[in-house]
Amino acid sequence: MVAAFKQAFAEKPFVVTAEVGPPKGTDVSEMIEHIDLLKDKVDGLNVTDNQSSVMRISSLAVCRMIVDRGGEPILQLTCRDRNRLALQSELLSAWVLGVRSVLCLTGDYISVGDHPQAKPVFDLDSVQLLQTVGLMNNGKDLAGNDMKGPTGFFAGAVVTPEADPIEPQMLKFEKKIAAGAQFIQTQAIYDLDNFKRFMEQARRHNVKIMAGIVLLVSAGMARYMNKNVPGIFVPDDLLDEMAGAPKEKRLETGIRIAGRMIKQLREEQVCDGVHIMAIGKESCVPDILKAAE
Amino acid sequence: MIVAERKPLEQVEAMIDGFERILVVGCGTCVAVCMAGGEKEVELFAAELRMKGKLDGKQRTIDEITITRQCDMEYLEQLAKYVDDYDAIVSTACGAGVQFLAERYDEKLVLPALNTRFIGVAEGAGVWSQRCMACSDCVLDQTGGICPMTICAKNLLNGPCGGTDHGKCEVDGEKDCAWTLIYRKLEKIGRLDTMRKIQPPKDYSLMTTPGKYTHEAFKETQAEDEE
Numbered sequence: 001m002v003a004a005f006k007q008a009f010a011e012k013p014f015v016v017t018a019e020v021g022p023p024k025g026t027d028v029s030e031m032i033e034h035i036d037l038l039k040d041k042v043d044g045l046n047v048t049d050n051q052s053s054v055m056r057i058s059s060l061a062v063c064r065m066i067v068d069r070g071g072e073p074i075l076q077l078t079c080r081d082r083n084r085l086a087l088q089s090e091l092l093s094a095w096v097l098g099v100r101s102v103l104c105l106t107g108d109y110i111s112v113g114d115h116p117q118a119k120p121v122f123d124l125d126s127v128q129l130l131q132t133v134g135l136m137n138n139g140k141d142l143a144g145n146d147m148k149g150p151t152g153f154f155a156g157a158v159v160t161p162e163a164d165p166i167e168p169q170m171l172k173f174e175k176k177i178a179a180g181a182q183f184i185q186t187q188a189i190y191d192l193d194n195f196k197r198f199m200e201q202a203r204r205h206n207v208k209i210m211a212g213i214v215l216l217v218s219a220g221m222a223r224y225m226n227k228n229v230p231g232i233f234v235p236d237d238l239l240d241e242m243a244g245a246p247k248e249k250r251l252e253t254g255i256r257i258a259g260r261m262i263k264q265l266r267e268e269q270v271c272d273g274v275h276i277m278a279i280g281k282e283s284c285v286p287d288i289l290k291a292a293e
Numbered sequence: 294m295i296v297a298e299r300k301p302l303e304q305v306e307a308m309i310d311g312f313e314r315i316l317v318v319g320c321g322t323c324v325a326v327c328m329a330g331g332e333k334e335v336e337l338f339a340a341e342l343r344m345k346g347k348l349d350g351k352q353r354t355i356d357e358i359t360i361t362r363q364c365d366m367e368y369l370e371q372l373a374k375y376v377d378d379y380d381a382i383v384s385t386a387c388g389a390g391v392q393f394l395a396e397r398y399d400e401k402l403v404l405p406a407l408n409t410r411f412i413g414v415a416e417g418a419g420v421w422s423q424r425c426m427a428c429s430d431c432v433l434d435q436t437g438g439i440c441p442m443t444i445c446a447k448n449l450l451n452g453p454c455g456g457t458d459h460g461k462c463e464v465d466g467e468k469d470c471a472w473t474l475i476y477r478k479l480e481k482i483g484r485l486d487t488m489r490k491i492q493p494p495k496d497y498s499l500m501t502t503p504g505k506y507t508h509e510a511f512k513e514t515q516a517e518d519e520e
Contacts, residue, residue: 079447084494106454109446109464120447127451128494142494160455168476168488172452175491187455230458 003100004072006154008043009183009208014266015273017044017074017185017210018285020066022057031062032069034282039071041286046074046103046185046275050081053113060094067098074156075099078107083123084132084142091136095151103156103185104129104176127172130155130179156183160231161198162191170201177205185275188214188225190234192264199270208272211265215278215288216254219243255284259291266292294414295323295387296421297330297407302341305383308404309342312380313352317342317406318372318394319359320386327421330385330407332359338385338406363390369397376401429499435487437478442495444471450492 008015018038023031038045045066049059063073075094082090094102110120124132132142139150157176163169173184184202189195189211202209214232216222219242222234238257245253262274278284309315317339325331339357346353358375360368363386372394376382381402384391388409395403411423426442432450433440442448446464453472456463460473479485 106447106449109456111464122447122449123497124494125447125449125451126454127491131491158455160457163453163455163457164459165457165473165476167480168453168472169455169457171476171485171488172472175451175489179491230456230463 002152003154005044005074005101006182009272012043013269013272015044015208015210016042016262016289017046017273017275018042018282019275019277019279020045020047020062020282021051021279022047022059022062024054024056026057028057028062028065032065035066035069035071037283038285039066039069041289042276043273044072044074044101047076049076049078049105049107050113051108053080053108053110053115055113055115060090060097060099063094063099064097072101073099074101074103076103076105077129078105079122079124079126079129080107080110081121083121087124087129088132088136088141091133091151091153092147095153100152101154101156102133103158104133104181105158126157127175127179130157130176130181134180154182155180156185157181158185158187159202160187161189161195162187162231162233164231166198173202174205177207181207183208183210183272185210186212187231188212188277190232190238190261192261192270194233196270210273210275211261211271213258213262213274213276213288215258215276215281215284216242217281218250218254251281251284255287255291258288259293262288262292294326294412295389295409296327296411296413296423297324297387297409298327299329299334299338299385300406300408302345305342305404305406306345309353309381309383312402314354314379315342315356315381315383316372316375316379317355317357317383317385318363319357320363320384320390321359321361322364324385324387324390324407325359326415328419330387335359335385363394366393366397369394372398427500427504428495429504430496432492435490435492436475437482437484439471439475439478441471441475444469444474448495450495452488 047059047062050056059076063075066073104126106126110116110118133153133155135142136151137153139147141147159173160169184207219239222239222242225232226234242253265271276285276288317335319332319335320330328334335357339355342355360371362368376398381404383404383406384394385406391405412425413421413423416422423443428442441450447454453470457470457473460470462468462470479488
């Protein structure tokens with residue numbers, strides 16, 4: 001069975017996914033509301049894996065919940081918390097539970113999260129994890145053993161177009177594609193001119209590129225990201241636009257900016273789609289999509 | 294060399310609480326160079342313990358001696374004539390030295406006075422930094438002489454993560470991103486192609502502890518001895 005997410009690239013000129021962040025704790029009611037709200041409006045729901053190194057429900061469990069509710073999940077899999085046995089086991093488990101797409105990431109370092117004393121794993125890196133998915137898709141595990149039944153994942157990876165310096169980042173981007181990445185999701189982008197320059201290079205490769213869109217909720221958030229989140233750059237004109245909005249209009253302004261960016265990316269055919277990260281404001285995703293019409 | 298630092302005085306105080314006769318044993322090699330447990334440091338440390346004991350009204354004798362190396366039986370032997378006179382031995386060697394001392398004098402309580410930090414280099418006066426993980430499978434030929442296992446917090450072998458921040462590391466903004474350093478170095482020496490090659494997963498079986506290594510020339514002798 002081909003992943004519906006993969007199929008979307010064949011059928012549509014512009015693919016849209018949204019991020020789902022599993023909660024810490026067993027109360028999943030709000031997350032389920034978001035899943036139900038979004039599952040038919042996007043081509044895939046991309047579920048984070050202990051995002052920001054904060055302990056939560058696993059990506060796999062939530063992916064299966066999405067399958068059960070008729071949605072299309074994308075499993076995020078990081079190298080931070082699992083060695084190669086656990087990573088492969090997770091991939092097999094995901095496949096038998098109906099997950100067809102996987103996003104392979106290195107993962108944030110342990111120290112940024114809520115269990116900074118934990119042992120970081122990083123047995124494999126994202127390039128090696130992508131190669132592992134390729135092996136398993138061919139019925140072999142990383143040790144070269146035959147498996148009883150292969151996987152058939154549509155595998156993806158991430159890139160940071162605003163990384164500084166960009167050269168080593170692009171070199172790794174190429175390695176990820178060589179290792180089997182078929183789609184690439186970017187870190188949040190805000191400067192479309194910079195992104196277009198990145199796309200000129202990225203277009204040389206046979207890979208689908210999804211631009212990362214993070215919803216701005218305030219000028220403070222934008223400034224915070226500029227200062228503290230590596231690889232995110234919110235240009236001054238957007239900062240001013242957010243700062244100029246009265247308090248009750250801030251969210252609306254952020255939604256308008258996100259919608260406008262998505263519209264431009266789609267109309268100018270800059271990339272193959274967008275991945276919307278409305279961190280904590282998932283209920284706004286339909287409004288963002290509307291603003292992008 | 295091995296870099297170590299002294300444990301807080303209170304921690305060592307708590308270990309020796311209740312003992313009257315204590316021998317502090319220094320180590321004259323790595324920890325002497327990094328100013329943690331050599332002759333000078335032991336002298337000072339023993340004086341601190343004596344002073345603290347006096348202030349707390351404790352009855353105790355603190356003596357000190359520094360030997361060339363605690364990771365070598367030949368030098369540990371020199372302590373044989375002293376150890377019986379003491380209730381406890383405090384070692385200012387690295388973790389390896391403490392263990393070897395405890396192994397040689399296995400009826401004595403041997404206590405560590407240092408925290409062993411890493412294998413490193415002297416960056417400047419009084420500053421040391423880690424350079425080697427002892428991974429048993431050196432890749433420095435591929436990486437311009439900069440170790441991704443050690444300098445990259447995530448031990449990445451195929452390039453930088455998304456946390457590179459203006460050439461610094463997301464884990465600690467004071468530290469350089471290993472892969473930015475590696476890229477720049479390989480670019481400078483015209484060997485960027487080695488970075489384009491996908492490196493396979495690390496063989497961690499080589500790092501299974503406890504590691505053991507016998508020099509080729511001694512393998513036969515050892516086999517003969519065992520016969």
